[in-house]
Amino acid sequence: MQDIERLGSQKVGLWCNFIFVALTIVGWLGIAHFYAPAPADLGLNATKVWFSETHKWGTIIGCTIFYIAAGFLTPGSAAFGIMLSKIEGRRPLWSISTAVCGVFISLIIFLNCCAWIVAAYRPETGADVIQSWYDWAWMGFLLGWIYLAIEMFATAAVELMDDRPEPMVPRWLTWLTIAGGFTVFFAAGIAFFKSGPFTYHGLLSYYVPLVVWCTYLLLTTWYMVKALDREAAMTTHADRAAGSGDSRYRRYGVLTWTATGAGACATGAVTRMAAPQSTTPGHWYPGGRQDAPPGQRDGPGELGDGQHQGRPRPAGKVAERLLIVEPIGFSDAHVSAGRRELL
Numbered sequence: 001m002q003d004i005e006r007l008g009s010q011k012v013g014l015w016c017n018f019i020f021v022a023l024t025i026v027g028w029l030g031i032a033h034f035y036a037p038a039p040a041d042l043g044l045n046a047t048k049v050w051f052s053e054t055h056k057w058g059t060i061i062g063c064t065i066f067y068i069a070a071g072f073l074t075p076g077s078a079a080f081g082i083m084l085s086k087i088e089g090r091r092p093l094w095s096i097s098t099a100v101c102g103v104f105i106s107l108i109i110f111l112n113c114c115a116w117i118v119a120a121y122r123p124e125t126g127a128d129v130i131q132s133w134y135d136w137a138w139m140g141f142l143l144g145w146i147y148l149a150i151e152m153f154a155t156a157a158v159e160l161m162d163d164r165p166e167p168m169v170p171r172w173l174t175w176l177t178i179a180g181g182f183t184v185f186f187a188a189g190i191a192f193f194k195s196g197p198f199t200y201h202g203l204l205s206y207y208v209p210l211v212v213w214c215t216y217l218l219l220t221t222w223y224m225v226k227a228l229d230r231e232a233a234m235t236t237h238a239d240r241a242a243g244s245g246d247s248r249y250r251r252y253g254v255l256t257w258t259a260t261g262a263g264a265c266a267t268g269a270v271t272r273m274a275a276p277q278s279t280t281p282g283h284w285y286p287g288g289r290q291d292a293p294p295g296q297r298d299g300p301g302e303l304g305d306g307q308h309q310g311r312p313r314p315a316g317k318v319a320e321r322l323l324i325v326e327p328i329g330f331s332d333a334h335v336s337a338g339r340r341e342l343l
Helices: 002-031 044-054 057-089 095-122 126-144 147-163 169-193 205-242
Strands: 249-260 263-267 274-277 284-287 318-323 333-336 339-342
Touching: 002 057, 044 057, 044 095, 044 126, 044 339, 057 095, 057 147, 057 205, 095 126, 095 147, 126 169, 126 205, 147 169, 147 205, 169 205
Parallel strands: none
Antiparallel strands: 249 263, 249 274, 249 318, 284 318, 333 339
């Protein structure tokens, strides 16, 4: 039951990304009229009219909704990091990078919304001051492309580590994420142009990165939610099997074994599900690459007894998915250099 509750909490975090996108579309793109923002070359007086008369309240209300939406992006980004860390394992550098970059983007949005609201706040403000706030907000918003690019590349790097038969995120989306990470570089053009496709109202610097960002958030979140559903179903199945007294089943955890030459290490997160009782606790069972006979031991002794810690695998075993079977009741597994432990 506790496992299901934890998975439910992670799903709430992921759904925050959907809320963020919905509020962004309604508030910022819709009410604030940023689906067609004031052009960079509109001129001082026309820009003043835009913010002090034509779209004054739309900007204030829409950007208020947008910065509220940014608050939801924070737990959504943290949920991204948690989901990815299940693949990356101990010391999840790129999973943390994904989460941190998402939080940075949330903060950038908040500050930009404040600037856009300031531009519309006082109708008596001079045109040059309004233009300055407007330009500053766009520079802060779109020049933050670097954080989005790092987030997308970090996400893709972890996804490529997922060698399960059914990965968390399909490979086609991973490759699209990498391509999108390069595409958002177009946003850097706003610092050099006031007209054309590379301005902050242009096709390449504004609309393309915006579509890439929303697509990345929505699709990645969707597949992570589906992965949580699968994890919850496996946990429920194992709990029911255990609760029914069915002796044919026990839980197992999944770890990734990586070997290079004569050295080896193991990393990975645990997935709970039902496994036949015939499997033996403490054994390594090959999966994915079938280059070892079923039931082959990594070394003498049971898991964690110190007799096979760091024991080298034969050359050629580069990456192998292994199932390590343990009795019902373990909560997680961690593997570090020189030791393995069950908590």
